Amino acid sequence: MAKTAKQTKLKTGKSATPDAEEWLTMYEQMVRIRRFEERVNLLYTSAKMPGLAHLYIGEEAIAVGVCSVLNPEDYITSTHRGHGHCIAKGADVDIMFAELLGKAAGYCKGKGGSMHIADQANGNLGANAIVGGSAGIAVGAAFSAQRLGNGRVAVCFFGEGAMGQGFLAETMNLAQLWKLPVIFVCENNMYNEYTHFSETTAGNPADRARALGIHTEEQDGQDIRVVYETALAAVERARRGEGPAFLMFHTYRYHGHHVGDINREYYRSKEEERDWVENRDPLALFADWLLAKKLTDRGVLDGIEAEVKEEVERGAQFALDAPYPDPSEVSTNVYA
Amino acid sequence: MAKTAKQTKLKTGKSATPDAEEWLTMYEQMVRIRRFEERVNLLYTSAKMPGLAHLYIGEEAIAVGVCSVLNPEDYITSTHRGHGHCIAKGADVDIMFAELLGKAAGYCKGKGGSMHIADQANGNLGANAIVGGSAGIAVGAAFSAQRLGNGRVAVCFFGEGAMGQGFLAETMNLAQLWKLPVIFVCENNMYNEYTHFSETTAGNPADRARALGIHTEEQDGQDIRVVYETALAAVERARRGEGPAFLMFHTYRYHGHHVGDINREYYRSKEEERDWVENRDPLALFADWLLAKKLTDRGVLDGIEAEVKEEVERGAQFALDAPYPDPSEVSTNVYA
Amino acid sequence: MSTPSAEKTGARVLTMGEAIREALAEELRRDPTVFVMGEDVAEAGTAFKVLLGLVDEFGPERVIDSPISEPGITGLGVGAAMTGMRPVIDIMFGDFITLTMDQMVNQAAKIHYMSGGKLKVPMVLRTTMGASRRSAAQHSQSLHAWFSHVPGLKVVVPSTPYDAKGLLKTAIRDDNPVAFFEDKMMYQLKGEVPEEEYTIPFGVADIKRPGTDITIVATSSMVQVSLAAAEMLAEIGIEAEVVDPRTTFPLDKEAIIESAKKTSRAIVVDEGYQRYGVTAEIASVIADGAFYYLDAPVKRIGAMDVPIPFSPALEDLTVPTADSVVETAKALCGRN
Amino acid sequence: MSTPSAEKTGARVLTMGEAIREALAEELRRDPTVFVMGEDVAEAGTAFKVLLGLVDEFGPERVIDSPISEPGITGLGVGAAMTGMRPVIDIMFGDFITLTMDQMVNQAAKIHYMSGGKLKVPMVLRTTMGASRRSAAQHSQSLHAWFSHVPGLKVVVPSTPYDAKGLLKTAIRDDNPVAFFEDKMMYQLKGEVPEEEYTIPFGVADIKRPGTDITIVATSSMVQVSLAAAEMLAEIGIEAEVVDPRTTFPLDKEAIIESAKKTSRAIVVDEGYQRYGVTAEIASVIADGAFYYLDAPVKRIGAMDVPIPFSPALEDLTVPTADSVVETAKALCGRN
Numbered sequence A, B: 001m002a003k004t005a006k007q008t009k010l011k012t013g014k015s016a017t018p019d020a021e022e023w024l025t026m027y028e029q030m031v032r033i034r035r036f037e038e039r040v041n042l043l044y045t046s047a048k049m050p051g052l053a054h055l056y057i058g059e060e061a062i063a064v065g066v067c068s069v070l071n072p073e074d075y076i077t078s079t080h081r082g083h084g085h086c087i088a089k090g091a092d093v094d095i096m097f098a099e100l101l102g103k104a105a106g107y108c109k110g111k112g113g114s115m116h117i118a119d120q121a122n123g124n125l126g127a128n129a130i131v132g133g134s135a136g137i138a139v140g141a142a143f144s145a146q147r148l149g150n151g152r153v154a155v156c157f158f159g160e161g162a163m164g165q166g167f168l169a170e171t172m173n174l175a176q177l178w179k180l181p182v183i184f185v186c187e188n189n190m191y192n193e194y195t196h197f198s199e200t201t202a203g204n205p206a207d208r209a210r211a212l213g214i215h216t217e218e219q220d221g222q223d224i225r226v227v228y229e230t231a232l233a234a235v236e237r238a239r240r241g242e243g244p245a246f247l248m249f250h251t252y253r254y255h256g257h258h259v260g261d262i263n264r265e266y267y268r269s270k271e272e273e274r275d276w277v278e279n280r281d282p283l284a285l286f287a288d289w290l291l292a293k294k295l296t297d298r299g300v301l302d303g304i305e306a307e308v309k310e311e312v313e314r315g316a317q318f319a320l321d322a323p324y325p326d327p328s329e330v331s332t333n334v335y336a
Numbered sequence C, D: 001m002s003t004p005s006a007e008k009t010g011a012r013v014l015t016m017g018e019a020i021r022e023a024l025a026e027e028l029r030r031d032p033t034v035f036v037m038g039e040d041v042a043e044a045g046t047a048f049k050v051l052l053g054l055v056d057e058f059g060p061e062r063v064i065d066s067p068i069s070e071p072g073i074t075g076l077g078v079g080a081a082m083t084g085m086r087p088v089i090d091i092m093f094g095d096f097i098t099l100t101m102d103q104m105v106n107q108a109a110k111i112h113y114m115s116g117g118k119l120k121v122p123m124v125l126r127t128t129m130g131a132s133r134r135s136a137a138q139h140s141q142s143l144h145a146w147f148s149h150v151p152g153l154k155v156v157v158p159s160t161p162y163d164a165k166g167l168l169k170t171a172i173r174d175d176n177p178v179a180f181f182e183d184k185m186m187y188q189l190k191g192e193v194p195e196e197e198y199t200i201p202f203g204v205a206d207i208k209r210p211g212t213d214i215t216i217v218a219t220s221s222m223v224q225v226s227l228a229a230a231e232m233l234a235e236i237g238i239e240a241e242v243v244d245p246r247t248t249f250p251l252d253k254e255a256i257i258e259s260a261k262k263t264s265r266a267i268v269v270d271e272g273y274q275r276y277g278v279t280a281e282i283a284s285v286i287a288d289g290a291f292y293y294l295d296a297p298v299k300r301i302g303a304m305d306v307p308i309p310f311s312p313a314l315e316d317l318t319v320p321t322a323d324s325v326v327e328t329a330k331a332l333c334g335r336n
């Protein structure tokens, strides 16, 4: 499928001061994530999607900011809330939609679904439905990069809830011990499903990384410029062999824990939701800055909107029309 | 069995300034651990003991200092290197020997052995052969104490190697979140089996507890007065409902990782061993102080030595002469 | 062998979810040492909403939201159980028991035995099983075979609201660690549950449908599948006896063997992976115990030996269905 | 069905430990992406000294001492395997695979399938099994049934130095996660191992002793036990055929069934717990596949279904012995 809006991909060798075109590409990616997920929600509410999905809307600046400092061959691992990371790392929305609908054309031939999209051509080692479960994969990928000397880095995305998993702590220890080029990106959206993280987390998650001697930053995750800058510094350190980093970004998911989580007032207030949406929206903040700095104008932004919207709609249709995998697929790929 | 030397047990309600008698009881317990373990080593080298054992010699001040601030009904959990904790919490050496030899008279009817002695009458919830594995038990016991409101505390002993286990990190988070009365006692003897802990541990273990907001102390584990004081403060905090503590004590095991670990030069030097034995021996340091402060005299200390030695020898003989469990025991106690 | 359906006194109909909630509520009311702990069990009432409302009656001190720390909370449960409490630990998806294996198997299952019968671990681990929810490979497994393999554990796999309630109450009162597997797809299944208090003993199979021509031993939701199959078989004159062991350990071998002797043909149906799974044990028990009575080999129907695929087109191929049971039964009865 | 003993070309005798070390050395030499990681694997050469010397040839970059983090190093192995390396992860005692279940089962086993065949995980988890070392309940289990249950994993249980070497080399070259179980009591077992390079394919049973009267299917050290039993049986005129599947998955059903058809009687011997264990699968495969040829029920001999006791007086009762195999065989052949 043609994806016109997507053709302005970031070049490799990341600039500390992206130019207008680069910023606009990031903006476009953020729009792409948002429109993709709105369409996913529609697929769910119109009963066209099997199972559930966990929407990333509200957190787009993190995935895009971080992945924009990576090269295509750099690795990421992702979570149950993984569409944003996947798109930000370069995946095509049509093939993603196909995966979400369990179609043969999907990234995993329909075998993975929303929580398991892997796109190894773009360095995405997979979303993961075990909270914290991908940390070993990210650290292992960084281990490979170090041993093979190929200069790659690995980024491990996870929510603050994953800090409950000792497994994550173990892998952070390994990473720091051996100075592996891995960046732990903690997306702190304040909720573990339906429980506020202060009820599950002693102390500040970032301090746990500091205790290991890991380079640690705690930043606003709604401002992509902050995310970009923070991630770039961490990735450059890692590439220089100076070891891992732990970046905690404060953020918010606008929707429920998953698409079916509609009535949320028992665990968080409408006011809180409204405050984030109205005052801290990563797309709005970014657009305002781009306009204020005169790096673009409304017309260009509207053009991106229109193109992405069309791309997303085409992608969804492609997936809806696509065939399911052949029944024989059920028993292939069990063993390599 | 009569155990004359043991009759001067510490009374409950621990003093911030133990009197001479109390200090001497602690001294006696340290001597008891040392002589017991020397005898264990002899049982091994004379091929009288099945399996292996991990000697605690060199670390006695920690077990005795900590357990001396506890009441009998307070809980401890212990490790593969558990004889010291077991004795310090009040176990009888004859029944311990019997367990080590797999005899029916042992604490666990011979079913547990060196690595699994449990003595629930004295609050010892068991040694544990899974590194870090007992942390949940200790935290759970503290949870019970809090919920049942019985004022007990739980002490979790473990080596610095257990800091590699994410499980321990998880349970520390739970303990701090819920302000459970549990004291994590990290016996940092610098070696995980045959590997120096600096090769396995990023940062300072104590900082990991600090990052959770846990009351943390890092102290000399060879000076029982320091251990006693540090533990007393932690236990009092916990009893007041102020939550857990993490106490890291620096120490050294004089013998090998287990009784069969004889040639150790590939992982640690004879000089290092000699330095600890000659200059930082917890018994010698304690005796010197008791004498310098005129809290006792050489005759009393010699008397303790003699009595304990005899008690230990009697205990070993008791165990050697004791019968094995009846074969029918193999399938009892699988279910309660 | 009992047929509790005969004992039903009321005509009250509950869903399986409601029956489970009622069992927990009754036991929480009856025994102040019972508590429930797990991720999102309190206000959210679990991801499946099964516990909704319990926190209102019993408060957050007894229905406790935990961090995402399956190993940690299981370990806490072990320790709490050893010291006077009766924990019910909620593990959201059965797939996550992978994270609890050390605490369940090396601690909970062995402590009573290793301590020579002194300590005991009266805890329940409640978790789920079953595919068909389009949740993909990490949220669809039925891993009860693992726990069934381990001496020291008991394993419950209820198939009706009536059984679920009575067996869960028995589990909570049992002095041993019990793993209780609830099929996610059965939470809405309705069935009669008397108002009156009752419990159901472990190790007593229930003949869910009497028959003379073939024995179908089935667990959990496969009982429902087998009952449907039995109806279809009845139409062609094959009367199937559906035997529900209700607990995989203790296993009511006698009832299973007696039925097979009577019918001289047997099929075992279970939703775990077929290979080295529950069907293997039960089939070999029958093949041995009813050897001289069998007219045909015992057949096994488990989940297909593949990771569970996301796509509905594939997932539905992996679980045993009434059709597959009917086909197998017909073949065994020489009716193809 | 092959009989590799015929292929042996040299008369060189190695212990099983030496054969394993040699396999690793050869593969480390052959393929720079192979590395070994585990606790005390380098200078100490593992707790069993099996890897002694490897670090001298390959350096600490390829024979890597790890923290005590079984989940973490297994996870690192998964990620490294996905990105170009061939990790051999060393888990000291098979009992500790409890800690690796999530990474092995939810990650390693499923990644190839979930990704629709794009990613693969060519890693080996080497661990131990077997009791009789007076190591008690947490250091004596044979838990290979669990991994055998899981689609996506392969499981190796070698019984001779020859097999161990050839199978380990195959495991390292396999593109899938392989669990390799070494019986601790067999490390000193001697056997012929040719100087020449060879590998042994998975899923090919080996007839360790031909016979006509009864089939004994045995795994790992139980092959040695069964061979001893076969000698004893021969003295009373019963010629037992000892079939060693060598891998529990893939399982050479054909060879096993053929042998049972030929002899019309079968026993399955494995050192895992009997209940829901390896013997159940193999026995039900035979009972089904050879149904019309069997003169007696298939009998199973596993470890006694109890936690493994420490006391020698009890432990020895829990493992299958040549005597117990002989008794069972005699009974099956109507010779009591």
Ligand SMILES: Cc1ncc(C[n+]2csc(CCOP(=O)(O)OP(=O)(O)O)c2C)c(N)n1
Pocket: A080, A081, A129, A130, A131, A158, A159, A160, A161, A162, A163, A187, A189, A190, A191, A192, A193, A257, C039, C068, C070, C092, C096, C099
């Ligand atoms: C090991 C494990 N435990 C529990 C779950 C169920 N679960 C899925 S998402 C989630 C909350 C995750 O919270 P967080 O890590 O903060 O990520 P977020 O959803 O906020 O992005 C939980 C408990 C799981 N998938 N894996």
Ligand SMILES: Cc1ncc(C[n+]2csc(CCOP(=O)(O)OP(=O)(O)O)c2C)c(N)n1
Pocket: B080, B081, B129, B130, B131, B158, B159, B160, B161, B162, B163, B189, B190, B191, B192, B193, B257, D039, D068, D070, D092, D096, D099
């Ligand atoms: C989970 C687990 N992994 C590995 C081992 C093997 N092992 C026994 S003791 C030990 C080292 C423990 O070191 P540390 O915790 O510092 O205690 P120390 O022996 O120094 O007292 C290891 C790796 C084990 N028993 N359990």
Ligand SMILES: [Mg+2]
Pocket: A159, A160, A161, A187, A188, A189, A190, A191, A192, A193
């Ligand atoms: Mg969150």
Ligand SMILES: [Mg+2]
Pocket: B159, B160, B161, B187, B188, B189, B190, B191, B192, B193
């Ligand atoms: Mg140590």
